[in-house]
Amino acid sequence: MKYHFNEIEAKWQKYWSANQTFKAENNSNKPKYYVLDMFPYPSGAGLHVGHPLGYIASDIYARYKRHKGFNVLHPQGYDSFGLPAEQYAIQTGQHPAVTTEDNIKTYRRQLDQIGFSFDWSRELRTSDSSYYKWTQWIFIQLFDSWYNNDSNKAESIETLKTLFSLKGNAGVNAACDDDVLIFSEKAWNGFTSLEQEQILLKYRLTYLAETEVNWCASLGTVLANDEIINGVSERGGFPVVRKKMTQWSMRISAYADRLLQGLESIDWPEPLKEIQRNWIGKSTGATVSFNVKNHSDIIDVFTTRPDTIFGVSFMTLAPEHPLVKKITVATKIKEVEAYIQTTSKRSERDRLADVKTISGVFTGAYAEHPFTKAPVPIWIGDYVLAGYGTGAVMSVPCGDQRDYDFAKHFNIPILNIFQDVDISKHAFSDKDNVIIAQSDFLNGLSYKKALKRAIYELEKIGQGQGKINYRLRDAVFSRQRYWGEPFPVYYVNGIPQVIDAQFLPITLPEVKKYLPTETGEPPLGNAQKWAWDTEKKEVVDNTLIDNVTIHPLELNTMPGWAGSSQYFNRYMDSNNDIEIFSKSAIAYWEQVDLYIGGSEHATGHLLYSRFWQKFMYDMDYVGHDEFAKKLINQGMILGTSAFVYRVEGENKFISKGIIGNQKVQQIHADVSYVNTSDELDIIAFKKWRPEFKDAEFVLEDGVYKVGREVEKMSKSKYNVVNPDQICIDYGADSLRLYEMFLGPLEQYKPWNTSGITGVHNFLKKLWKLYMGDDGIKVSNTTPNKDNLKTLHKTIKKVEDDIENFSFNTSVSTFMIAVNELSAQKCTSRDILEPLLILMSPYAPHISEELWSQLGHNTSIATAEFPLFSENHIIESSKTYPISFNGKMRFTMDLPLDLSKEEIESQVMANKKTQAQLKGREPKKVIIVPGKIVNIVG
């Protein structure tokens, strides 16, 4: 019987699906284990060979855990809201839901053919109203909560209202907007409900505020900081400008410290944690208040170096700082306004590209040094960012290079407050080796001591206090898009109101076109009628008619990360229509035990999900404040692009090796037209595009050689390899084995299809070893010593490998095992059966087939993982390498039970040793038990 992998694989995929082999129950007397992949966005291009890498790894682990007796939850779904479907809709008019449905079908077919052990009964899609109902529900929970810094957790907004009515807001330590005014309980109770709502909005965990946002005109929407790479949009690479807009935000900054602390308790890759730490950007220092001379205004600055306060020789404000206009003296107004004009015109990108240029302008105003009372000139400079700290800095040129450069450029005096330090060339920013001088009460102190003393003195005179600052900004939550979750929000007198949760979901209405309205409203402004699941309320023309009152609705939609921030918990009970998940489901599955996905989500999905999880924890919906115990970043599989070289200005292509000095243009050629020897199929290439039809080709050695480069796999680079074709040609088991064999899971590695013959031949060899012409040829003979040694070596290695996620070396181990068994002519059932169980996580189809050929009528997935026994691999003698002066000369077989002295005497009596020593006395003989014998002559 030949190895007909296509038939076998289709047969078992059908079997698993029909028997619901991988359905997980929410209760079991087995221990639970939750293995999760980052769910995909179903793009129109379908899966390429790089996408399944992480899914194969998690599938191996999930299958392994089932063999080990765990009740395994291994679900899959789709992150199906997103920009591409919407952009396709804008171009073609096709509803994004239709596009998405088509794409999901393709994805599902592709995933199925690889043979994953997903529990599809729990499938979810973020764009299904039955799912986004719960995204909207969480939004409502966040809206109805505030963050209490004293209890260090989120609490219901009702408790805040009670606090306000009892004692005003002076004693309330909450995470809130900077501009809240202090009021008494009396004042609160006297406010109108509209005024109260306006104040509460400054405290809610999701709030509406006029914020400076990243506006991308080409995409017609705002972007979060993590959606911008190098000053341009992550999707499409379009320019991004700063713009003030009223937007929903999430108060993630309230959780900054807990998000930082939480990293200590989770088993995530260190580099990824480091990215999150940097993104949160905690810095410890102080705020210092400077009085402005001849003004009532006070300028607050944040500094990490209050110890250098006596080195202040000027102050710098960001051009956008609110006090700039107030304090600038009359004679400087023109100059200052001109400067603000020019800086505001510069886009984020220009500013980034041009960090070296020093620019600024003097306001003519002076502040007063808090201790010396000396006048401190106030400047404006665009090296100070409005968005960080207070948007103002105290400039200490001797201790900060930027302040130093600024001072040099504008001839501002530089004070040296460090003992025995030369600052004639550059600033001295080393905190560890410094003694403060010329600084009154700080003289002679080290950084650490001076820091404490400076803060103490500032607090004493009421002009400053210790402060911790975070780089992490609140997350903008509004998108001016159609294909996203609608907000469950309407407006009464301009104040947002959430719609009662009983009316959820607020489904996405139909629109005629997916572009903004003529009045500049988001696409939802085009909706004629919103469907509403209630008899009480009716919605027409973007307004909610509630008896007689007409309320406008929120027209923005939620960002992409909304749907992915709690999906891992929803899988635990994904068909529940009454709750996001039942108490018993969350109590049973607790949290994700193993999460596999890319590190590109470090500052997006993975941070936002941790934030929402902590919120859900505070609200007592979940029992853990981290959602994933362990996380592994799979590396990317890269494509090997092929290039042809066209002579500039001519339709002539020159083979790679003979380009010489000619000016050529490098053009991507589709990799399917190139063979493994880098030779181009010219006929196919000419047919590819009309402009190449009549092209001339200059050959070398009779062929056209292409250039190769490793790049990210992408349609536009014509280097995509489709897994469908691989499955047809070699089978899913070969694909799975090969993706693992390619290298360590976390590593970036190039794909090269020709290598797959190695693992494919291995599967054929395995098949041939046990399948004869008339079916399986396994015997019931007792395995011999060698057979057992091979098996147990393999068990040990494979188990270790899976536990350590080094799947690549297991594949080699299988190959060695089959080669050895083949040489031993081993046909024993007692060897094959455990071997198949070892292999079934990696190559499930062939394992199932041979398993059933052996007469089993249940799936191999339920079989128990074989136990490893040391006895079978212990040797009676060991080969000792003998070295002289550290150099290996020969080996000797010696019995294992010898003492050190016995080994030594046997080695010294050996003929080869005598020859090596040539009559010399050895100085020393070193024996490391079980390792090596070294003789020093």
Added chain:
RNA sequence: GCUGAAGUGGUGGAAUUGGUAGACACGUUGGACUUAAAAUCCAAUGUCCAUUAGGACGUACGGGUUCAAGUCCCGUCUUCAGUACCA
């Protein structure tokens, strides 16, 4: 600039964590089978010297520790990733 990861044959990568570097596979070369091709099987394959036996060198580079270093320490270089006026 800062932070992190990594540099091993023609290629992807192994190396039980200090103990025979290059497992396993691709590729290449030669051979068997075949009219031929494919498939399959066998052999060789780090570099250099040598007919062989064998020897020398060899894990980015330069030092060091050790009987013994890809692995540990110091310095240098290179590549990739994240971040970027964060006060």
